[in-house]
Amino acid sequence: MRSLLLVVISLLAGCRQQPTNARLAGTWVDLTYPFDSTTVYWPTAQPFRLTVVSAQRTPAGYYYAANNFAAAEHGGTHIDAPVHFAKGQHTTDQIPLSQLIGPAVVIDVTQRADSSADYRITMDDLTKWETAHGRIAAGTIVLFRTGWGSRWPDRARYLGTVKTGAAAVPELHFPGLHPDAAAALVDRNVSAVGIDTPSIDYGQSTTFDVHQRLFAADIPGFENVAHLERLPATGAFLVALPMKIKGGSGGPLRIVALLP
């Protein structure tokens, strides 16, 4: 205990001597869409609602602002906890921080996705990236850029339909991963997988095989990740912290990257 105290004191002293080191060097990029009435949710999910409780000066003389909010777990920039498609696997609050914070790579399939809204990221896409940058290391957060972010929040172009409810689901068209690519990511023991579309499975999926494969291995998913065009293929450091919903199957995610 005493030695721990000494370490803490010497660390604090170090900070005082070198105040410029107090802030992490680099540029922070916010990969999160704001939550408001335009935020895109799954057609069957309850969208984000904000109710103003107070936004005024009180009789006591001070200003007071407060709101209530409600939303489905799965909408906007959010996390899928493994339990979402794998019974007994991690809930939102159980995902280790070590899987949510760490080095990230970006695999850009924009050109291929551009020619088909039903594009599925293949093993070939992974192989191409690994040929250029080396094998994806264990513990990496792997982000897929399809270019779909440029369509946000236009529901017709982003989801493939403006309808809501169960009838809209067969009309969903957006890119996702092929199950073979998901299997390779499990092989590589990655920490998490993210994408700039509404789902890691493509819009036309009816069995959600990518969700099933990754989540069985306790690898969480990040969906509707914003601004992936601002990230390099390698070198970004990611922090992706969801609301800590106990027993949650997902939740709103604040995801940011530090660029060197």
Ligand SMILES: [Zn+2]
């Ligand atoms: Zn989700």
